[in-house]
Amino acid sequence: MVVPVVCVCVTFIAIADGAITTVALPSIARQFDLTTAALDGVVVVYPVCLAMAVPASAWLVERFGGKRVLLTALTGFLASSFACGAAADLGQLVAFRAVQGVSAGVLFPSSAALMFATFDTAEQVRLQRYLIIPQQIAPAAAPVAGGLLVDHLSWRWVFYVNLPVGLPAVLFGALFLAGHRGARPGRFDLPGLLLSAAALGGLMYGVCEGPNRGWTDPAVTVALALGAVLLAAAVAVELRTSAPLLKLRLFTDRLFRDTNLLNLIGLIPIMGALYLGPLFLQQAQGRSALESGTSTFPEAFGVLLTVQVVGVLYARVGPRLIVGCSLVAVSAVLLLFATCDADTGLWTFRACMFLYGIAIGGFFLPTTVASLATLPRADVAQASTLNTVVRQTGGALAPAAVTTVLVLGTPATAAAHPPVTAYQHAYLALAAIAALTAVFAFTLPDRAARAAARGSTTHRSAPEPARPAESRPRSAHRGGTRHPEAHDSGPGA
Known part of the structure; x- marks a missing residue:
């Protein structure tokens, strides 16, 4: 279980860092005597550099091996996190955030490749039921933890906090993670x-x-x-x-192509609602940041509950029905959110967030596992890279779509914050996108995905490559699994 432990730590750190930084912006602005708007570069440089680094990740994994690439990227991420906390001015902070973004751009696909190359589909389904926990807890808990760190210590601890989790992961991975010398992927x-x-x-x-x-x-x-x-x-x-560098021909595989289209479009309403909720509570209802954080947190519990059920049903029902029904439920809950107004109570909103978590819990696991179900193991690193590109793009489109609807719904003569009706219209727009995506989800070809989850390997389009001796675990207690491969990777959520 060494691979899941390392991948969980990597995923938790990278996701939490993206969610926790925005909480510290006002404090950073006061420290450097700047306006909060002037810190825009601190936020934007991270996803931009992450996106620029992703294309090279598959080649690096294939050339140098997943263990080496993953641990090097994680070390770079932790070093740049420390440097961000110690930054003396805005220029240094932006530069070190750029290094963080580059490191994260390699971390996500390399950890995903390690995970999917190590375990077969049936094992992935079982593991995703547990790996989803840090993926959901991190973005929900990060704003609350960030607020506590900023209020009681300093904004610098928003970056230093990565070290207590990351350093043990680097040491643990270096000692116990099985590795290899890499392959010969061809000229860069x-x-x-x-x-x-x-x-x-x-x-x-x-x-x-x-x-x-x-x-x-x-x-x-x-x-x-x-x-x-x-x-x-x-x-x-x-x-x-x-x-x-990017094996775009993988998109000729229909299941891989369709699951990525679902992620590109489906993440807009899913992530858009998660972005919209805190804005509605704090701006439309005037709630505090703490009230907002505790009111959006129930979503994580709903996801965790549904994922356990999905893990049991996946092989029997298949990703098509699970994802389609999930998106229908997402659309229905978003229509409930659209009825919320300035007088809606916190517990009503929390109940809607819990239902929303139940709805989206059926989306992540099936699309993640099914995307690689029909591809050869030799293409895992390349496919994980493309998955990361698509998911990052869908995640970036979500707040852009929400903010655009809010701006369009705000009269020019209105105050700084959009009116309640603008938030309601945003929820309606997201519900419409989710409903249209659900229609597409019901066309997903999933027979091979179900066969893979039941343990069949006949769906593979190419034989698995021979494993170099160095990729085999030296002993069971050193973290080996039944399926170590030459290509290493981790969850792309």
């Missing part, structure tokens, strides 16, 4: 890296800054237009390259 695709990194960085910047600056702002429009052109060029180059 430098044109593919430059084009894809620039494209993803530009698109991520435009999506993140569009709601704040306005979609017609020159910097936003140029970033989006340039990103789109570079993305088209990257696709053309990668499809013609014999050993591409």
